[in-house]
Amino acid sequence: MTKPVVSVVAYSDPMETLRSALDLCDGLKGMNRSDKILLKPNLVSWDFKLPFPPYGVITTSSVMFALVQILYEEGFRNITIGEAPLMIPKPIGMAIYKQLGYEKLREKYGVELVDFNEDSFEEVDFGDFKLSIAKKALEADSIINLPVLKTHNQCQVSLGIKNLKGCLNRKSKMFCHGKDVDLDHMFPHIIEKLPVALTITDGVYTLAKGPGPTGNALRKNIIIASRDRLACDVVGAEIMGYSAPEVEHLKFYAKRHGLSTSLEDIEVRGEDLEKHRSYVDFDWEWTRDDTGPKGFAKRGITGVAIRKYDSSLCTGCSMMYNPMLILFMSAFKGQPFPNVEVLSGKRQKASPGYDYTILFGKCAWEQNKDNPNIKKAISIKKCPPGMEEFAEAVKEAGIECDLSQYVAYRHYIFNRYKKEDGFDMDMFTM
Numbered sequence: 001m002t003k004p005v006v007s008v009v010a011y012s013d014p015m016e017t018l019r020s021a022l023d024l025c026d027g028l029k030g031m032n033r034s035d036k037i038l039l040k041p042n043l044v045s046w047d048f049k050l051p052f053p054p055y056g057v058i059t060t061s062s063v064m065f066a067l068v069q070i071l072y073e074e075g076f077r078n079i080t081i082g083e084a085p086l087m088i089p090k091p092i093g094m095a096i097y098k099q100l101g102y103e104k105l106r107e108k109y110g111v112e113l114v115d116f117n118e119d120s121f122e123e124v125d126f127g128d129f130k131l132s133i134a135k136k137a138l139e140a141d142s143i144i145n146l147p148v149l150k151t152h153n154q155c156q157v158s159l160g161i162k163n164l165k166g167c168l169n170r171k172s173k174m175f176c177h178g179k180d181v182d183l184d185h186m187f188p189h190i191i192e193k194l195p196v197a198l199t200i201t202d203g204v205y206t207l208a209k210g211p212g213p214t215g216n217a218l219r220k221n222i223i224i225a226s227r228d229r230l231a232c233d234v235v236g237a238e239i240m241g242y243s244a245p246e247v248e249h250l251k252f253y254a255k256r257h258g259l260s261t262s263l264e265d266i267e268v269r270g271e272d273l274e275k276h277r278s279y280v281d282f283d284w285e286w287t288r289d290d291t292g293p294k295g296f297a298k299r300g301i302t303g304v305a306i307r308k309y310d311s312s313l314c315t316g317c318s319m320m321y322n323p324m325l326i327l328f329m330s331a332f333k334g335q336p337f338p339n340v341e342v343l344s345g346k347r348q349k350a351s352p353g354y355d356y357t358i359l360f361g362k363c364a365w366e367q368n369k370d371n372p373n374i375k376k377a378i379s380i381k382k383c384p385p386g387m388e389e390f391a392e393a394v395k396e397a398g399i400e401c402d403l404s405q406y407v408a409y410r411h412y413i414f415n416r417y418k419k420e421d422g423f424d425m426d427m428f429t430m
């Protein structure tokens with residue numbers, strides 16, 4: 001049996017690197033010049049108000065631009081770029097494309113730019129459930145998937161298979177984070193309905209404690225490419241130090257298709273994988289008794305039990321979770337908090353014995369609004385909750401947050417990369 005081929009190429013000049021990655025895995029084989037080609041980067045979010053470090057969070061423009069140029073040189077003329085970034089609350093895809101310089105791709109190569117959130121979706125039947133997938137993705141002849149080599153605090157790694165969740169509408173994304181479903185067993189179905197012909201994993205940067213900008217990015221300088229969607233993710237996971245058979249969604253996808261997650265069943269061409277393998281941590285450490293991040297315990301923060309997020313927390317709330325922790329820290333003045341429990345997502349239930357229960361987001365509120373264990377509920381019912389709203393609501397428990405500390409934190413996470421070599425915003429503009 002022939003093994004799937006995955007190319008692993010050290011990143012230097014973007015055009016040379018991409019060419020080499022495509023040549024080694026015969027990446028364009030099977031695509032016709034007249035095909036409707038959809039490029040699906042990972043552009044999960046952006047922030048136009050506060051500094052946003054994109055390193056390891058979103059696909060670099062350097063890789064995207066090199067790929068488009070190569071496709072154009074090879075004679076492909078019908079190219080679309082599509083993504084459905086997080087809506088906060090309105091679609092921001094076109095603004096992100098502008099920010100990243102993609103408009104030049106439209107001007108120079110006639111590339112169509114689509115924010116799926118502003119386009120049409122089609123309901124697709126998966127048997128036990130239905131999901132609404134972007135029409136442009138369903139109607140493409142071939143999809144080139146451009147995920148980032150990053151970790152994910154809910155599903156260990158976020159690579160090609162995970163990146164296709166960005167083809168869903170908002171409601172279907174939320175459905176994947178449902179109360180009674182397993183996230184790892186939901187999103188792998190999406191790729192099964194899509195004509196993904198090639199995956200190019202952008203490992204110019206990698207991200208610990210991803211998937212958002214509060215994680216820690218590292219310059220990694222690697223590009224992974226394959227026509228085999230699973231094999232590409234197996235190699236990506238291994239390079240980040242994860243044994244692919246132990247990554248639940250990869251295992252699940254492989255089992256459904258009778259495929260292997262073993263590296264031995266993949267032909268890796270190019271770089272020696274072992275040379276690049278190093279562990280990238282995916283999760284925030286929590287106290288054993290689930291009272292909050294270990295960092296809180298180290299700072300002596302007591303009187304609050306922040307229950308660790310689970311996979312029912314969808315991206316909207318996930319993006320607000322870290323800011324919420326920062327606001328808690330800003331309110332800590334050396335004294336214990338007033339016996340507070342904080343719940344989020346769709347599964348957490350209030351415990352007895354707390355004077356205040358903060359219900360972070362609409363789902364936590366719906367889940368607990370009639371819970372008899374709650375003495376005094378502080379409900380932040382927005383979906384997802386905003387920071388101003390949170391700071392205002394928790395005043396009721398005498399918790400005085402300092403919003404300026406959150407702003408300072410955002411500047412800090414952006415500026416920390418300025419001192420490091422290889423962190424260059426030019427990678428995200430052309």
Ligand code: SF4
Binds near residue numbers: 174384
């Ligand atoms: S409140 Fe949060 S977890 Fe619930 S649907 Fe909205 S974003 Fe998702």
